[in-house]
Amino acid sequence: MTMIFELLTQMFKRPATNQFPARHAPKSVHGLVATVQAGKAKLNPPVPVPEDFRGKIFYNRETCIGCKLCINVCPAHAIEFLPENKKVRIFAAQCIQCGQCNDVCPKNCLSMSKEFAMADTNKMSANLIVEK
Amino acid sequence: MSGGAEYSVPVGPIHAALEEPVLFNFKVDGERVVDVEVVPGQNHRGVEWMGMQRNPVQVIYLAEKICGICTVCHAYSFVRAVEHISGIESTPRADYIRAILAELERMHSHLLWAGIAAHEIGFDSLLHYTWKVRENEMDLREMITGNRVHYDMFMIGGVRRDIKQDQIPKILETLKYYKDNFEKLGKLFLQDKVIKMRTQGVGVLTKEDALKLCAVGPTARASGVPKDVRQDQPFGAYLDIPVKAITPDALTGEVHGDVYDRIIVRLLEVKQSIEIIEECLKRMPEGPILAEPNITRLLIQLKKAHGEGIGRHEAPRGEVYHYVRMDASDKVTAWKVRAPTYANVMPWVPMLKGQQIADIPIVAASTDPCMSCTDRAVVVKEGQKPYMISGEELHKMSVEKTRRMMA
Numbered sequence: 001m002t003m004i005f006e007l008l009t010q011m012f013k014r015p016a017t018n019q020f021p022a023r024h025a026p027k028s029v030h031g032l033v034a035t036v037q038a039g040k041a042k043l044n045p046p047v048p049v050p051e052d053f054r055g056k057i058f059y060n061r062e063t064c065i066g067c068k069l070c071i072n073v074c075p076a077h078a079i080e081f082l083p084e085n086k087k088v089r090i091f092a093a094q095c096i097q098c099g100q101c102n103d104v105c106p107k108n109c110l111s112m113s114k115e116f117a118m119a120d121t122n123k124m125s126a127n128l129i130v131e132k
Numbered sequence: 133m134s135g136g137a138e139y140s141v142p143v144g145p146i147h148a149a150l151e152e153p154v155l156f157n158f159k160v161d162g163e164r165v166v167d168v169e170v171v172p173g174q175n176h177r178g179v180e181w182m183g184m185q186r187n188p189v190q191v192i193y194l195a196e197k198i199c200g201i202c203t204v205c206h207a208y209s210f211v212r213a214v215e216h217i218s219g220i221e222s223t224p225r226a227d228y229i230r231a232i233l234a235e236l237e238r239m240h241s242h243l244l245w246a247g248i249a250a251h252e253i254g255f256d257s258l259l260h261y262t263w264k265v266r267e268n269e270m271d272l273r274e275m276i277t278g279n280r281v282h283y284d285m286f287m288i289g290g291v292r293r294d295i296k297q298d299q300i301p302k303i304l305e306t307l308k309y310y311k312d313n314f315e316k317l318g319k320l321f322l323q324d325k326v327i328k329m330r331t332q333g334v335g336v337l338t339k340e341d342a343l344k345l346c347a348v349g350p351t352a353r354a355s356g357v358p359k360d361v362r363q364d365q366p367f368g369a370y371l372d373i374p375v376k377a378i379t380p381d382a383l384t385g386e387v388h389g390d391v392y393d394r395i396i397v398r399l400l401e402v403k404q405s406i407e408i409i410e411e412c413l414k415r416m417p418e419g420p421i422l423a424e425p426n427i428t429r430l431l432i433q434l435k436k437a438h439g440e441g442i443g444r445h446e447a448p449r450g451e452v453y454h455y456v457r458m459d460a461s462d463k464v465t466a467w468k469v470r471a472p473t474y475a476n477v478m479p480w481v482p483m484l485k486g487q488q489i490a491d492i493p494i495v496a497a498s499t500d501p502c503m504s505c506t507d508r509a510v511v512v513k514e515g516q517k518p519y520m521i522s523g524e525e526l527h528k529m530s531v532e533k534t535r536r537m538m539a
């Protein structure tokens with residue numbers, strides 16, 4: 001009985017699920033992307049992320065001194081050293097977003113952004129390789 | 133339904149209940165299970181070997197990835213094992229933050245399980261309701277740690293993030309939400325006719341069997357064995373906040389050891405966890421959160437560590453045990469993990485014997501097994517072509533049984 005009452009009250013409440021990116025599943029994802037890019041449709045915004053969210057990694061190439069400490073602590077082996085100019089390259093597809101490299105960096109040139117929508121069909125695409 | 137002849141029904145290794153890769157060989161007579169043989173080890177991923185190629189700081193994150201639901205307890209056990217070897221002690225404030233994280237995880241894991249248990253018997257509206265309630269807590273952990281699932285909070289000698297003063301009102305507000313909803317949740321699960329029908333007297337594990345087969349966690353406690361690492365060998369903040377193992381007689385006055393009792397134990401533990409977190413927030417001392425804030429210096433210190441260590445923690449499913457050996461090198465020499473489900477595999481045999489095929493999902497799910505994925509079963513009848521029962525079909529059989537019993 002309690003459950004039936006609960007379900008009936010739920011009918012008059014707002015849905016608990018955030019309808020991101022659209023209310024109904026689109027027939028074609030590419031079609032949805034195209035209509036949004038043409039400005040014909042709007043996406044439902046995602047639930048805002050908290051203040052200290054760990055999203056896609058950011059790298060400041062200028063301040064990096066090439067000390068390799070981040071490579072030493074990265075559990076996923078996602079950071080590659082570039083010996084010719086003593087900088088690093090980060091593969092975001094491999095990164096597990098633990099943020100350990102941020103903690104260890106003496107120059108604070110690594111940080112975690114709030115970006116989380118990183119889906120891609122190619123794990124080596126330019127969007128997923130962080131070099132600057 | 134009995135035809136007198138026995139058939140063997142293998143379920144798994146891609147398993148029908150709770151998405152776990154474990155193989156069951158059932159001997160069935162009609163609908164009744166006569167004998168069960170459990171064949172685990174279908175999902176060996178070599179995590180421990182991967183750990184031996186890495187330094188202890190890297191292994192913490194690898195340990196978290198052993199399981200998505202109990203990530204805190206694996207990280208906690210591993211850092212305790214390394215602290216045991218190196219002699220680094222976590223700071224008092226970090227101990228409290230660790231306990232808060234562990235209890236938040238227990239709450240979410242038990243709610244997740246309760247939802248799945250409802251789903252297994254075909255009560256999907258209750259699944260969605262429970263998971264809606266659980267969502268608040270996911271948001272809370274996202275706020276504290278920065279992620280919903282893998283928190284990456286643990287570090288040897290402490291935790292990586294502090295609980296800030298301005299976060300405490302939000303935590304208390306969420307805990308209040310759970311306290312307000314607890315009565316309702318208890319009513320929905322424990323007084324519901326459908327749930328009572330499908331779980332009372334089903335999948336019974338007697339106290340003798342639980343002791344003999346070394347069951348752990350809520351599975352053992354539901355059979356009346358009051359064992360809990362937090363109670364038997366307290367550590368960290370549990371030294372200040374005593375925990376008492378919950379057995380179902382706390383609510384009903386008697387122990388049956390069936391699936392219903394396991395629901396009672398888990399729901400009562402959600403309440404217990406809320407109380408522990410409140411107590412932690414009240415008593416949390418000020419001070420640093422890391423014994424050695426400089427990770428480079430910590431790694432140099434760990435490089436000198438030599439010996440073997442043990443880390444234990446009470447995970448939502450039972451006792452987690454990590455053994456670590458370090459031989460004064462930058463890598464971990466040996467690492468062995470014993471997850472609670474390993475101890476809870478054998479109790480499946482007495483639980484499943486004498487049950488119906490349609491009860492397999494709920495009984496297997498009742499220990500909250502934690503291995504991983506898709507579902508399928510094959511029926512092999514002697515002299516005939518083998519045919520498949522898909523996981524969906526098995527689930528359908530379970531739902532149909534509920535309907536039959538309702539009618």
